[in-house]
Structures are given as structure tokens and as C-alpha cells.
Amino acid sequence: VSTSAPRARNPRGEGRRLREEIAQAALDLLDEGGDDAVTLRAVARRVGITAPSIYAHYSGRDAILLELADAAFAELAHALEDGRHGRGDPADRLGDVCRAYLRFAREQPRRYRIMFGGVWDAGQALERGDITAEQARAVGARALDVLEAAVRDLGTSTDVTADAVVVWLGLHGLAHQRLVAPAFPWPDDIEDRLIGVLTGLDPART
């Protein structure tokens, strides 16, 4: 609640610009205070408009959170792709992808949390029609695809999809717990150690 100059309204026909301002404000609030901080009223305050003005652009609070999660998934997929395009043998590249995943979670903890933290329930969003079945399937699929490709390149997997899921789960375990329990006495080499186990994917066992 600052006393700064009142916001200039957008010129006629440019009302859509407000949508971008809302999205940016929501992202800022997410990064600063986590998903709880992203309330309709807080977003409106940040933009400098009244809360009801948001309804012209979003159906409600959930629609904003969904868009934030969607954007974060796209970012993660991008980060993983960068990791996969490094040099080295397939095992190295899978390791790079894993490290890129963990780096994203470490550097963008609030965004990571809104994706995988159980903040919103995809199944429930589907029921309420906030999301289409297609969207529900697509969310995160691109990021998992990158992991699958890296696992496939190893050439030791008999079920690439399942093994990619295994790797993802291991990474998520560390990413998530480091996020919610930073005070835990994490071993110094926990990242390398975990990645070693996950990418060891012993072909004799499957």
C-alpha cells in the first residue's frame, strides 16, 4: 500500500496488457513468498489495481497458479535440454541432466514447489474443469521426455519410460527434501552419490 502515483489505465484495446502485468506480479510474489503469497488481493495490490479487475483476465486464483506452474514446467524442460546437449558419453550426459534438475530445484525453490510440492491437485483441477485432460497430460511431459531420451542413450535400459521415472523420483526426493528440510545434515556428496546410484541402472537387475 504505497502512495506512489496512481496507475495509468491502459489505452482502449490494450486491456490485454494487464494480463501480462498480473502474470508478472504473480510470479514475483511466488518467488518472494511462496504460493501462499499469491492471493488475488496481493496480486492486485502489486499491480496497482483492484481485485475484481483480475476476473477480466483470469477465472480466479487457481487459474493464476496453474499458469505459474505451467510456465515453471516449461522452464524446467528447457534447463534439462541444456543439460543434455553437453559433451561427453551418454552416462555423462544423463548425469548432466540430473544435475540440471537439481540445480533448478535449488535455485527456484518456490517454483519447484508449485510444480511438484502438492500445492494444487491436478486430478481435482481436472474435475472442476480448470484444466483439460490434454493439459493434465502435457504438464511435465516435456521435461520427462528429456530424461527419457537421456536414459535411452545409455542403451542399458529395457524399459526406458519406467527407468526415466525411477531417475526422476530419486531426483525429486532430494530436490524436495532439500527444499522442505534444509536444516537436515545433508552429506556433502549427496548429489553425486544419488546420481551415481540412479544412473548406475544395473542392466543385470531388470
Add this chain to the structure above:
Amino acid sequence: VSTSAPRARNPRGEGRRLREEIAQAALDLLDEGGDDAVTLRAVARRVGITAPSIYAHYSGRDAILLELADAAFAELAHALEDGRHGRGDPADRLGDVCRAYLRFAREQPRRYRIMFGGVWDAGQALERGDITAEQARAVGARALDVLEAAVRDLGTSTDVTADAVVVWLGLHGLAHQRLVAPAFPWPDDIEDRLIGVLTGLDPART
């Protein structure tokens, strides 16, 4: 808000009984509706008392959640110990411990979430004095000890603590994601596949 008979107050000197009733009501609410459902007022309603009566037994809402988490950690440790006392070679027993972990998370999802879901922040609880440093350390330590013992019995680990943490993280990844994203197309054999990778702990790599 039922119209059932008014609750009989405890006899003089037996006020402590209310504490147990509160704890039980809180647990029931947790299992039915998750941590969000465990509000001071909801607990009071369930017990049949007024909200302020709780303050005689708990310092506030957080104290109740903390006690719930504590009890759940004890349960998990117990479940893991049961898993470890099965027959079979050390690798089988480690697998049994892993399966016990995943079973607990599957059967008590709300309790699991209050332990590992990032619902409350141990670091923050410590700062506010809701919890002692000793308590913070002890929480979950017993469960991790069981995992460590099972890893030690394998005889292939050069750092039992770190490797136990790796196994825990992998298990947590599956437990947590199955909890928050049940609609994901989980491979049928995901449990066995994950446990295979985690307990494979390749000694050549460490």
C-alpha cells in the same frame, strides 16, 4: 455442530484427560481431511468443547501439529523395524524395509504428508521455540537409524549414513509423488524397479 448430548466435564483432577481427547480428535481430522482440516476450532468442535479450552493443554495450533508429526514418525520407525526383522539375506531385508516405508506412505498418506510434505518448517519451529534443538534432531532419527542398520548389513557401503540417506530420498520421491500426483501413469513395477536401483548400491562407484 450436532445436537448430541453436551459433553460431561472431567472430574476435578482429571483435566489431563482432555489432552488425550484433543490429540485423538486432531488425529481423526488429519486422517479424514489432511493437515488443513486440523484447525483449533475444528478440533474443539470434534471434542465438544470451545476453542479456548485447548490452550490449557497446547500452546496453540502448531503444538498440535507438531505432536501429530512426532507420533507419525514413531509409527514409521516401528513399521520399518518390523520390515527389518523379516527373514532372508541382508539385501532382502533392506528391500523389506523399503517396502514397509512405501506401504506406510501409501496407507497413511495424510500422516506421511505432515511428516515430509513441507507442511511445517522445523527450522522455523526451532527459531520460535516451539521445539528444542534436541527434538529437531530426534525427529525422524529413529526411522533413519533402521534404514542405516539395514544398509550396514549389506556390507557393501563405504558410507553407511550417506547411502541410507540416498535410499531414503529415493523412497521419499516415490512416496511423495504417488501422494500428490496419483493420476500420473505410474508403471506397474515402479516400486520393485526403484527398490532394485536403490539397493543395488554399486560398491565399485563409491
Add this chain to the structure above:
DNA sequence: TGTACATCAGTGAACGCGCGTTCACTGATGTAC
């Protein structure tokens, strides 16, 4: 060139909600004299 009108980008006040917590209290029961 003027003017009535439609459109657009928002505003402002109000709704009911459940929450955690505080405060002063009540009414039954045991105990000391």
C-alpha cells in the same frame, strides 16, 4: 462538424467465511478451619 451511443478498462463497496487468540467469567467440587 457535431452528437448520441457503444465499448472498454477498470473502480468501490460489500458479502460471508473461518481462522487464531484474548479476555473476563462461571459453576461445580474439594479442602481447611
Add this chain to the structure above:
DNA sequence: TGTACATCAGTGAACGCGCGTTCACTGATGTAC
């Protein structure tokens, strides 16, 4: 045996909070005739 008093287990009303959402509206700007 009686009675004043302390203790105990709670009650009941109220506080301020921020929330999502609704409703009817305003005031500037472009457009059709």
C-alpha cells in the same frame, strides 16, 4: 457439622485478520450517423 474459600475445568463473547467473489457503477475514448 458447618461454612468460607481456593481450585479447577471449562464457557461465551469478542477482537481483527485477509481471503475469494459478487454486484452495480463510472468515466474516458472511439465510432456511426
